[in-house]
Amino acid sequence: MAAMTSLTWNDLPGAATRAWGLTTLREMARDYLATLARQQPYGDVVRQRILRERIVDVFDPELLRRLMLEHADALIRWERGPEVFSQTLGQSVLVTEGPVWHRQRRLLMPAFAHKRMAGYAAFMVDAGSAGLDRIQPGPVEMSGLFSHITMDVILRVLFGTQAGDQAAPMAAATQHLSEVGFREMFWPMTLPDWLPLPGKAKKRRSLRSLFGFLQQQLDAPPRPDGADLLSGLRALRDEHDGAVLSEQAVFDECMTIFQAGHETTATALLWWSWLMASHPEAQARAAAEVAAVIGRRLPTADDAAALPWLSASLKEAMRLYPPAAALMTRRLSRGVTLPWQGRQLQLDAGVMLRVTPYLLHRDPRWWTEPEAYRPERFMPGAPEVPRGAYLPFGQGPRVCLGQHFAMLEMTLVAALLLQRFELQPGNAAAPKPRLAVTLRPEGGLTLALQPRRPA
Numbered sequence: 380m381a382a383m384t385s386l387t388w389n390d391l392p393g394a395a396t397r398a399w400g401l402t403t404l405r406e407m408a409r410d411y412l413a414t415l416a417r418q419q420p421y422g423d424v425v426r427q428r429i430l431r432e433r434i435v436d437v438f439d440p441e442l443l444r445r446l447m448l449e450h451a452d453a454l455i456r457w458e459r460g461p462e463v464f465s466q467t468l469g470q471s472v473l474v475t476e477g478p479v480w481h482r483q484r485r486l487l488m489p490a491f492a493h494k495r496m497a498g499y500a501a502f503m504v505d506a507g508s509a510g511l512d513r514i515q516p517g518p519v520e521m522s523g524l525f526s527h528i529t530m531d532v533i534l535r536v537l538f539g540t541q542a543g544d545q546a547a548p549m550a551a552a553t554q555h556l557s558e559v560g561f562r563e564m565f566w567p568m569t570l571p572d573w574l575p576l577p578g579k580a581k582k583r584r585s586l587r588s589l590f591g592f593l594q595q596q597l598d599a600p601p602r603p604d605g606a607d608l609l610s611g612l613r614a615l616r617d618e619h620d621g622a623v624l625s626e627q628a629v630f631d632e633c634m635t636i637f638q639a640g641h642e643t644t645a646t647a648l649l650w651w652s653w654l655m656a657s658h659p660e661a662q663a664r665a666a667a668e669v670a671a672v673i674g675r676r677l678p679t680a681d682d683a684a685a686l687p688w689l690s691a692s693l694k695e696a697m698r699l700y701p702p703a704a705a706l707m708t709r710r711l712s713r714g715v716t717l718p719w720q721g722r723q724l725q726l727d728a729g730v731m732l733r734v735t736p737y738l739l740h741r742d743p744r745w746w747t748e749p750e751a752y753r754p755e756r757f758m759p760g761a762p763e764v765p766r767g768a769y770l771p772f773g774q775g776p777r778v779c780l781g782q783h784f785a786m787l788e789m790t791l792v793a794a795l796l797l798q799r800f801e802l803q804p805g806n807a808a809a810p811k812p813r814l815a816v817t818l819r820p821e822g823g824l825t826l827a828l829q830p831r832r833p834a
């Protein structure tokens with residue numbers, strides 16, 4: 380058999396960048412997704428050079444899957460991401476690499492295992508019901524509603540406390556830090572926060588209020604039943620050496636679970652609520668399913684597993700608007716060679732891989748009429764799509780730790796909402812997606828909520 384010819388970074392297609400790529404960098408900061416979408420017409424593996432960086436966009440789901448699963452040990456996060464995130468998240472599982480990450484992930488995993496979810500469902504339902512009790516029929520600003528509920532869920536799970544009046548300022552601080560973090564990622568370094576530069580004072584205030592809030596939770600007397608995740612983190616023992624987590628490590632993990640665990644879920648619910656409001660038939664089917672399975676009582680974790688259409692409606696919302704739409708950028712810590720389209724694709728150490736769920740999720744080769752909202756795509760028996768073509772939670776060993784948690788939470792909150800209300804667009808026009816770490820509707824989203832009449 381003839382030896383396969385090799386294909387290196389230099390052989391890959393891609394447009395030449397101007398001004399050493401600085402123009403592209405500016406375009407990315409302005410509209411990241413549109414800039415990356417311009418790479419797609421060149422092919423499935425496309426190169427770009429920005430300054431000294433050799434970058435590759437991978438649009439072939441199968442190749443991407445092989446890279447992220449079979450060659451996971453050759454991938455580290457693009458350094459700028461952890462550098463920026465560590466300002467808020469410290470040295471938590473989302474930031475670290477190698478053996479340190481491995482140990483943290485192993486320690487945290489049991490708290491997020493599937494079998495633990497039923498225990499969390501009650502917190503999710505309590506927080507969802509309490510959040511919905513606060514709203515009146517009529518125009519409702521959905522971003523505030525979902526931020527409050529998802530923050531309340533994570534606070535009940537982490538600390539056994541409730542969000543109360545702190546929810547709105549903490550959500551605002553989180554969002555502000557996301558926006559700042561997103562902008563900082565396109566700078567080569569972060570200038571010290573004490574410098575009297577525009578925006579630094581607000582960043583300092585946001586960090587101070589988030590840190591203060593979290594510290595308050597950690598300083599509170601332990602809950603007597605020890606059922607909260609914080610007690611669980613403090614009780615963890617390393618299976619090899621019996622070591623406990625330092626208080627700093629507990630703080631960092633709590634901050635990460637708090638941050639990673641509420642804005643993403645709130646964003647997914649936000650897009651879902653728009654899609655329900657603008658697709659009344661899909662909404663009616665979801666509401667009928669909820670009525671048939673749950674009626675008027677409170678939902679449980681078992682119910683969530685018996686709501687295939689509702690679950691499909693959420694998954695399809697995350698296809699069109701994945702909260703983590705981009706920025707899963709990785710660097711190759713060593714060279715990899717793998718067969719691809721009859722050739723040996725050879726990527727050197729140092730090359731950066733850009734993974735963009737937003738674009739993969741809208742590829743017409745796997746998704747017919749990709750712009751259309753069709754929960755049918757995720758119903759049992761629907762035609763299969765390549766597995767790497769749908770990755771709202773990432774893939775490989777660094778896949779989202781909270782994915783089962785998030786799916787359960789979204790399903791329960793969505794069921795509670797549909798039990799009570801019918802969602803209508805009101806005066807809302809189709810929101811424009813805007814990426815700032817998460818993909819949010821620009822200018823927020825206000826829907827008209829009408830009490831749902833019993834079927």
Ligand code: HEM
Nearest residue numbers: 473639640643644647702703707772773777779780781785
């Ligand atoms: C719809 C909601 C959510 C979405 C779309 C989402 C998405 C993601 C994605 C894409 C990653 C991987 C990023 C990468 O590969 O670079 C990730 C990582 C992570 N997520 Fe989530 N997430 C969600 C909810 C949650 C929740 C509820 C929690 C915790 C309660 C959580 C905790 C984490 C953690 C700790 C990591 C880091 C894992 C690691 O690096 O080993 N996420 N998430």
